[in-house]
Amino acid sequence: MTNKLQRVLMGSCLALGLGLTTQANAEELRIGYISPVTGIFAQVGKDMVDGFQMYLDEHGGKLGGMDVKFIVEDDQGKPDAGVTKAKKLILQDKVHMFIGGLLASTGYALAPISTSEKTLYISSVSSADDLTQRQLSKYPYFLRTSWTSSLPHQPLGQWACDNGFKKVIVIAADYAFGYETAGGFQKVFEDCGGKVVQKIWPPLGTKDFGPYIPTFKADADAIFTTMVGPMALQFPKQLRGAGVKLPILGSGVSYDEFVLPFMGDEVIGDVSALHYSAAIDTPKNQAFVKAYRAKFGKVPGYYSENNYTTAMWLDEAIKKAGGKYPGPEEFIKIMASIKLDAPRGPVELDENRNPIENVYIKKVEKKKMFGYDKDELWNTVIKTYPKVSQFWTYGKEKFLAQPVYDRDFPPCKNCE
């Protein structure tokens, strides 16, 4: 094909808007961001982007002195689409790194691209355990600034045991996130002497808990629950409606600030665990919550905080690298050397590139906070486990020797 013909054909592609390639600018840091900004997870996707964008706005659109080109791509909540968008960001926009991914499956789908394209991927929300555990060696260009699903729930198991709970019913959404949260709780709780006496796995998306509630064992003294999205609103309501008065120990996401404003008073007193609560009473967090609320009209949840912190982390790292992006290997080393003071508290990476962070045991209370004049539901922190590792107190070797938490691991020895 002649050169001219080729150019004409290319031109027609350009006319269609295809084949556009961005000219690389030496001083700018190009960051790709993948989140579901349309489709059923759109609000979460927006909260994620808002957190990151807010930090950028507060710092004049610069990180570590570099101008930032922040490109948001929509994965529609589909891992397949996430893969395409990641490749678009890398191949067409020539980004230095890509961040985001909400669902565990998206995280799993995006990680291999970081390997094949030798581009840094930072998971700022997606929490699938094994990415920074047994599968980490496959992904040398990957790190996480958020959490693993089991991380906050292992301390919750300890807390339940320390606070005199003996027999607990586990009811969690029937998918990997449910298994990993419940598994972390059960392992630590039982190692400490407690007993999980029943495990129930309603399908993801269950809203009618009528079939399950009557099967609860009568001799239990608490319920551990992992409910996500709309499930989180209905479970406590129907549980109390059916006359069950057992205390709830919940996964953090079942009570986080994303669902809390839409909950009724029946959740007051419910306990949950997470690496963030908007009600952490520190000046740093108060400033963050107030600024975020002033800007977006809602209290930030961990989706926003995690991304705000990610931007902050990048800011420090670029600064430390001397105002330039030094390539993924070097950059990961720098990220790992930083001890950050984030709204959620002190954060740093462990040797598996997952954060070591505080875990907050929270209780839902109706009160006024941070000078707001209305009574609202807040996740009051009742106990802080400082600097928790994804391996809890087991140590990396011992922890990784066991399989990943699953439906049948740890096995339910005390059921029936």
Added chain:
Amino acid sequence: MANQQFKILIVAATLATLVLIVPHSGSFVVLLATRAMAFAILAMSVDLLLGFTGLSSMGQAAYFGVGAYLTAVLATKFHFGLGWDFWIVVILGILLGAALAALFGLFAIRAGGVYFLMITLALGQCVWGLAYRWNSLTGGDNGINMSGRPNFGLDLGNEVTFFYLVFAFFAVSMALMYVLVRSPFGQSLAGIRERELRMQILGYNTWLHKYIAFIIAGGFGGLAGVLWAQTNGHVSPETVVLTTSVDSLLMVVLGGSGTLVGAAIGTAIVFGLREYLSTLVPWWQYVLGGVYVLTILYLPMGLMGLLSGVRQRFGSQGKGEGLKKLATKPS
């Protein structure tokens, strides 16, 4: 028949242009084209049922899904299909898709019209449930990650090489389906679509004809699934959801059912809108929904119908015989 040859020539020329231009037009475009072509095989298999047999399947994602999961499971659990044995996986994928269709067809073929649509939907949902639930095999919600594409002398890890491969599968599939619908068997399918009762009276076993067409479509669905898994390197229950089936059906109607080429065009447009327009504007869903509504309302024969309409208006030779049909008959 000269008209028919002319059409084939146009399609062949378009395909040749595609294969010449796309590899030079930026890696993202290559990837998009690869994805669209893998999916287009699925859409064409839907057209085989909808356009040529009169069966509106709302569960084609099932065969797509088993092909994709088969590829991923063999690759990760048995390290099979990473070299030349990739070709065995392709054959297995086609066979598995066909076998599943043979099973489902026993339930579905008896029903006609809207009932067929509903029963295939229910069957598709069963496969989705299995993908979600059979954790030890499918990885449940997390899905399965594959660790790179096969390499058998040809390194499919290279996006352009892989594009050529998928292109080849796409072109061959289209040719095979074309031959099929022009064959006597294909003609009797068309007869069944137009007037099933008459065909029965004429002594045709219409059930068997439909059943065989259903199985063949399942085989192509399985093939599309194998390629899809390799394209993304990841398989999850999202691959098997209801919207995958609905999408493939809408793509066919968008491009023009009963034309095969229309299915491919419809796929290209939907992928273009969804994966490219979505990088530009947040309201792309209105555009997609609007395109669906407009096409269904004003272009019952899809975009291909528009083409033939334009040709007729300007008085060129075609009588547009292949395109004159309605999408389907009311049940």
Added chain:
Amino acid sequence: MNTQFWVVQAFNGVSYGALLFLVGSGLSLIFGVMRIVNLSHGAYFLWGGYIALSIIAATGSWALSLPLAALAVALIGLVMERLFLRSEGFEFIRNAVIGLGLGLLAALAAVRGHFIGAGWVQFAVVTALVTMVFFFVFSRVSIIPIETDVLRQVLLTVGFAFLFQQGALDIWGGNNMDINPPSALTQSIVVGGTYLPLYRVFMIGMALTFGIVLWLVMEKTRMGAAVRATVDDAQMARGVGIDTNRISMFIFALGAFLAALGGVIGGAFLGIYPGLDFEILPLAFAVVIIGGMGSLGGAAIGALAVGLADNFGKALFPEVSYFTLYAPMVLILAIKPTGLFGRD
């Protein structure tokens, strides 16, 4: 597993079935009269819930939101049916509406592409121009009426389902919300040591009321007789002078009304959130498939069967809970393709 377990599970199953009846009966009636499967039925359910939330936010009255939201969605259904599914005589308005939609999109695109500034005047001018062009084109195109093609109608409702989904997201945002009924309904009554949530009793009551009213209308009124005749044989009905066109309009609006009512009632029980539309849709399908399409009694039996099967299936065989719904559906269809009470 004592008696109490069985009683509670049966009660839960029946109350869930009651909700499904509201959604499924509308879908079934629409199918009976128009022979189409309305795939935007889930969207009506969702929009009913969202509109109720807006009404509650504005007036504070839950009781008011029930009829108002349902009527609002019935109106949406009416417009959709008249303009798009049975548009004979309304082509003018339809073309204008679609032209306007395209005009707005084009203007949005022009703003986005910086072809024009962000001012209202320019926006309006571009919208008006494009609208006129498309209106002209559409008025010129002679199309095959969509009434003759069931599949096209079904697919059209899919297109609308996507539009409704995105519309809901843009209007009400993507948060998971919940409808809070009056506190009198959130209590439980205790019967023989068994807690029965009053809201579930209320759902059963609503389904019974509407079921009986519908039955009476269908069996005892002239209108009902005309509807039944249309379900049996539309051509024959037209032959004896029944205005099937008006019947179809009435039934489609009624179906939308029932779906939206289900959305308001179900909103306190399932929540209101993006994606609910496509979650409720297969359930409504299951109801009409099992019961047989076009039959009110079938919808009642189907709803009860789905509610109970789903409930007991999940309680007794949690391992296969993904199939407790679809497997029976496939089996029934395979044995009797028109459902238990369906005629064809």
